[in-house]
Amino acid sequence: MDEIKILWVDDEIELLKPHIIFLEKKNYIVQTCISGTEAVEAVKDTNFDIVFLDENMPGLSGLEALSEIKSIRPSLPVVMITKSEEEDIMEQAIGSKIADYLIKPVNPNQILLSLKKNLDHSRLISEKTTSNYQQEFRKIAMDLTMVDTPEQWVELYRKLIFWEIELENIEDSGMTDILESQKAEANSHFGKYIEKNYENWFKGSSDMPLMSHTIFKDLVSKQVNKKTPTLLVVIDNLRYDQWKSIEGIVNLHYKKEKEIPYFSILPTATQYARNAIFSGLMPSEMERLHPELWKNEHDEGGKNLYEAEFLEKQIRRLGMDIQWEYHKISNLKSGKQLAQNFKSKKDNDLTVIVYNFVDMLSHSKTEMEVVKELASDDKAYRSLTQSWFKNSPLLNIIQQAQQLGFKLIITTDHGTINVKNPSKVIGDRDTSLNLRYKTGKSLTFNEKQAYAVKNPKAIHLPCLNMSSSFIFAKDDMFFAYPNSYNHYVSYYKNTYQHGGISLEEIIIPFILLNPRN
Known part of the structure; x- marks a missing residue:
């Protein structure tokens, strides 16, 4: 055991000598004081692990000393020792965040138990x-x-x-x-x-899981009715572990009915997966049936500009007679505006919100050193997600939805993975730019590190020309070109990417929740 330093403060400390000897035999280091004033000075000078503090002392009282000690070392555990459990004294002590309290006369085993509870707990x-x-x-x-x-x-x-x-x-x-x-x-x-x-x-296998293009028809549409409004929130890039980091906050307002993780389609990228959610179609079907809405890799313009139009067509195709609205939030201002106006959505049968913060966070990690520091690993990435959610307009919207009696659905389009190992790839100048998947002609790559699909139509992806293929990075690989290889690898290593094959990217949350009364 590392040396543990105890400060014991009591104006009758000599009477406690047997207790101190008992603790010293257990290899604790005990320093004593006979007044609150001495104790405050001792805490300034020495890094104690815990303080035993008598409540009833002449001069600076135990409660006054407690307040000063906490102002110097807020996280230092203080055990208050009192002659009686007087309610007002205990309320003040507990309000000042004591770690524990003991009633005199104390015996050595009580002291030992308090030490174990407060120092050995973790x-x-x-x-x-x-x-x-x-x-x-x-x-x-x-x-x-x-x-x-x-x-x-x-x-x-x-x-x-x-x-x-x-x-x-x-x-x-x-x-x-x-x-x-x-x-x-x-x-x-x-x-x-x-x-x-x-x-x-896609050949009719009975093992096919719920996927991006089926979740609206199979899950969302069955929740929507004219009796209770439904709020569907699609948080872009939300991994399953990130959902777990915010679940406790959501649970203050909503009770989880079902948690149904589903599989993102390939590529696990917004252009493909989120359009599939809202259209209820695979990418090749979107291209064929709605060429005015679908954009391929090399087409100019945004690739996710027509989600509302795709959703409208799916709602009509499913024969849903509902009142609905779609909102995309990509900055703080638009999030606050929606929060301010959310009460007006109570008459909708379905309100859909796409919230882009987590996606922006993953891209920022690639481009900004400060975010690389803040989200250096998965633990930090979860923590940053939780911190954002606690202070976001989205939480305010969810709180309002609960008060208005909305059912709540939280889901995402795909996850993301921290990439660590480069995989060399060679393609022509028309090869797509994503780090976790590539589509193009005559791709040269390491076959052990990627899943290759020579006929994109077999997995319902657009085929740009006769010899186009797709490759998807596996594990924590990211594709890197031989040109400026070392600079490229250094820049993208340990960043969050999506588009490929990993548990983090493909298995993603779909949560049904009911408002708490």
């Missing part, structure tokens, strides 16, 4: 979490050799995310490293699984 939780994950590690490793359906992959990914979030609060970085290596292994298996099965899903 260690004990850490040890329990580590032990539980070590047991689960073996089960996940066995599951990885047998997982072979979309449902099994969803369950496995949920487990990995659960343990990733559990382990982020413990001090044993070794366990986090083990989990990271297990996630990497899972992604390697998942890439092979997608490569083996993805094309078959």
